[in-house]
Amino acid sequence: MKTILLLWFSTFYSAYTTSQFVDDVEPLLRANRDAYLGGPHTVSRRNAALAYFDQQWSWLRSSQACGSNLLKTAGKLCLSDRSRTGQWPWEVYYRDPIVVENVAFAGGETATDLKQ
Numbered sequence: 001m002k003t004i005l006l007l008w009f010s011t012f013y014s015a016y017t018t019s020q021f022v023d024d025v026e027p028l029l030r031a032n033r034d035a036y037l038g039g040p041h042t043v044s045r046r047n048a049a050l051a052y053f054d055q056q057w058s059w060l061r062s063s064q065a066c067g068s069n070l071l072k073t074a075g076k077l078c079l080s081d082r083s084r085t086g087q088w089p090w091e092v093y094y095r096d097p098i099v100v101e102n103v104a105f106a107g108g109e110t111a112t113d114l115k116q
Helices: 002-038 044-061 069-081 090-100 111-115
Strands: none
Touching: 002 044, 002 069, 044 069, 044 090, 044 111
16 A cells, blocks of 8 residues: 555656646746747847747756656656747747747848848
8 A cells, every 4th residue: 555655646747747847847938939929020039038948958868857757757748848839839939930930140131032
């Protein structure tokens, strides 16, 4: 009985922990995307927004968060559900809109203007 209770508790704790990691990071990624899209689309702002996303994504995948071996299946699901092909593809939601947005260069031209 003690083993079953311990197993149940560790599974519950893993699911709760991964949910907390996700609940903490997702609003930050959303705010980062919205701040970039709502402001001037300069190269430096785009690079900063992409670096912030990459930093948060790396942290989520690290051993300090969902990448921890202690979380086992819950940690793997946390990451796979948010991968590009997952149920909630964070890269598509929070990184791609920053990448595909036109960037203004020093002369005021956009990347689209320079291609023409």
